[in-house]
Amino acid sequence: MPGRHVTDQQMRFFMTLKQSDTIPMAAAKAGFSQATGYRLQADPTLPSQKKTARGRRRPDPLVAIFDTEVVPLLRSSPGIRPVAVYEELLRQHPDLGTGVRRTLERRIRAWRAEYGPEQEVIFRQTHTPGKMGLSDFTAMGKLGVTIADEALDHRLYHFRLAYSGFQHAHVVLGGESYVALAEGLQNALWTLGGVPHDHRTDSLSAAFKNLDRSARADLTDRFDALCHHYGMTPTRNNKGVAHENGSIESPHGHLKRAIEDALLMRGSRDFESLQDYRFFIDEIVGRVNARNGKRIDMERASLKPLPARRTTDYEEVTVRVTSSGGFTLRKVFYTVPSRLIGHHLRVRLYDDRLELFLGGTALLTLPRGRASSSGSHAHVVNYHHVIHSLRKKPVALMGLVYRDQLFPRRAFGDMFAFMLEQTSEREACRTVVNLLALAHDRGCEAELAAQVEEDLHQKRQPDIAALRTLFNPPSEALPKVEVLLADLSSYDQLVGAVACAQEVLV
Numbered sequence: 001m002p003g004r005h006v007t008d009q010q011m012r013f014f015m016t017l018k019q020s021d022t023i024p025m026a027a028a029k030a031g032f033s034q035a036t037g038y039r040l041q042a043d044p045t046l047p048s049q050k051k052t053a054r055g056r057r058r059p060d061p062l063v064a065i066f067d068t069e070v071v072p073l074l075r076s077s078p079g080i081r082p083v084a085v086y087e088e089l090l091r092q093h094p095d096l097g098t099g100v101r102r103t104l105e106r107r108i109r110a111w112r113a114e115y116g117p118e119q120e121v122i123f124r125q126t127h128t129p130g131k132m133g134l135s136d137f138t139a140m141g142k143l144g145v146t147i148a149d150e151a152l153d154h155r156l157y158h159f160r161l162a163y164s165g166f167q168h169a170h171v172v173l174g175g176e177s178y179v180a181l182a183e184g185l186q187n188a189l190w191t192l193g194g195v196p197h198d199h200r201t202d203s204l205s206a207a208f209k210n211l212d213r214s215a216r217a218d219l220t221d222r223f224d225a226l227c228h229h230y231g232m233t234p235t236r237n238n239k240g241v242a243h244e245n246g247s248i249e250s251p252h253g254h255l256k257r258a259i260e261d262a263l264l265m266r267g268s269r270d271f272e273s274l275q276d277y278r279f280f281i282d283e284i285v286g287r288v289n290a291r292n293g294k295r296i297d298m299e300r301a302s303l304k305p306l307p308a309r310r311t312t313d314y315e316e317v318t319v320r321v322t323s324s325g326g327f328t329l330r331k332v333f334y335t336v337p338s339r340l341i342g343h344h345l346r347v348r349l350y351d352d353r354l355e356l357f358l359g360g361t362a363l364l365t366l367p368r369g370r371a372s373s374s375g376s377h378a379h380v381v382n383y384h385h386v387i388h389s390l391r392k393k394p395v396a397l398m399g400l401v402y403r404d405q406l407f408p409r410r411a412f413g414d415m416f417a418f419m420l421e422q423t424s425e426r427e428a429c430r431t432v433v434n435l436l437a438l439a440h441d442r443g444c445e446a447e448l449a450a451q452v453e454e455d456l457h458q459k460r461q462p463d464i465a466a467l468r469t470l471f472n473p474p475s476e477a478l479p480k481v482e483v484l485l486a487d488l489s490s491y492d493q494l495v496g497a498v499a500c501a502q503e504v505l506v
Contacts, residue, residue, distance in 0.1 A: 082108045130302030132162040133196035134248040146270045157184030162247040164295035180351045182313035194303025199232040229311040315349040331371035332378045335385040381405040394433035411449040442471045
């Protein structure tokens with residue numbers, strides 16, 4: 001065909017055909033002209049063997065500096081990036097120009113392929129049923145999830161079986177810790193209904209962060225005891241070598257993309273409560289497990305049985321309730337009922353809550369708070385615990401350390417700010433404390449907050465007397481109790497009957 005070069009395949013086909021056919025016929029069958037056939041007959045060299053290497057079209061800009069400057073730099077600093085070498089060459093040789101960057105990168109890549117250091121080899125593994133379970137944490141901050149319009153700073157504890165792909169995810173409110181790992185792992189195992197032979201984690205460097213040597217040893221001992229309770233052999237990958245935990249590192253990305261897609265289809269990233277968000281995560285993980293249902297059922301037959309009970313998934317500490325009506329734990333102040341002042345409480349510290357005990361008696365459960373990243377203290381305050389004292393000295397509200405956390409709803413805080421603009425500090429404190437006391441006494445926090453919001457909208461101060469009347473229980477709701485007094489003579493008859501019975505017995 002005119003305009004096309006003869007290939008080696010056409011040439012070989014032509015040489016075979018011409019042994020039985022004429023040259024014009026063999027050339028036609030091979031797909032080129034008769035004249036080309038006679039030319040190839042005269043010179044049977046393959047076309048690929050006739051080609052000469054194409055020379056450079058312009059001078060090599062690196063010929064004078066690559067071997068003398070770039071190669072020594074690559075040998076002394078094997079991990080240096082090509083762009084860093086490029087920027088250094090531009091500083092030393094401004095006349096090079098910016099057009100040499102790609103040439104330099106290709107030259108460095110070729111040099112490293114021939115003379116560079118050996119690279120780490122990843123050894124693909126064959127997984128057997130029931131052998132390996134893996135745990136890891138993954139950050140979720142980029143998803144922008146909110147709870148009641150408040151940003152949720154959280155991460156996921158992620159468990160996976162290497163063979164079948166069974167997964168379990170648990171929302172963790174704090175950082176990586178033994179408590180989060182123990183709770184998430186046990187939830188996963190009891191959901192699975194069995195125990196793998198080995199359990200692998202990363203180096204747990206985040207959990208060890210800011211711990212002294214004794215605390216690190218204690219955390220390691222507790223983790224080993226947890227695995228021993230379930231009959232698992234604990235293993236860890238080398239620090240900084242993520243691909244050794246590859247059976248869960250890659251599924252991190254798949255799971256987070258599935259959550260992102262589900263949030264987009266949901267149309268909102270806001271949830272009414274943390275429990276709703278946890279149900280949302282469980283549903284997504286359940287879909288993944290449903291797709292692997294057959295392999296999961298097959299692997300369950302190879303798992304070891306669960307122990308008779310769960311083991312400890314909390315830390316236990318002892319605190320003393322101070323005269324401030326609470327205690328401080330991990331830079332967070334918690335309020336409790338004031339009748340506990342002076343008592344020592346046992347606190348079971350979970351990832352998302354605190355369970356309080358007085359001796360062996362369970363008292364109450366508090367949401368867990370966490371200090372800010374700047375190190376400043378946080379407060380977990382329940383106004384029900386302190387309102388009885390605050391109503392006696394309402395002006396204390398003005399300088400109260402945890403004043404902003406005391407207000408159960410935003411409307412109360414906004415009303416306090418509004419009152420400070422309209423009246424004196426004393427009157428503002430009295431009014432807002434009366435509002436909190438009314439919410440406490442009548443159990444009408446939400447309804448009262450709605451009335452306060454209406455007052456703010458109308459830019460008027462609340463009428464405490466009118467609010468008390470509004471939230472008084474209706475008279476018809478109070479039961480009418482009639483007490484019937486017994487006739488005292490009936491007691492005389494009773495005593496007489498007892499005396500007669502005693503005479504009969506005698």
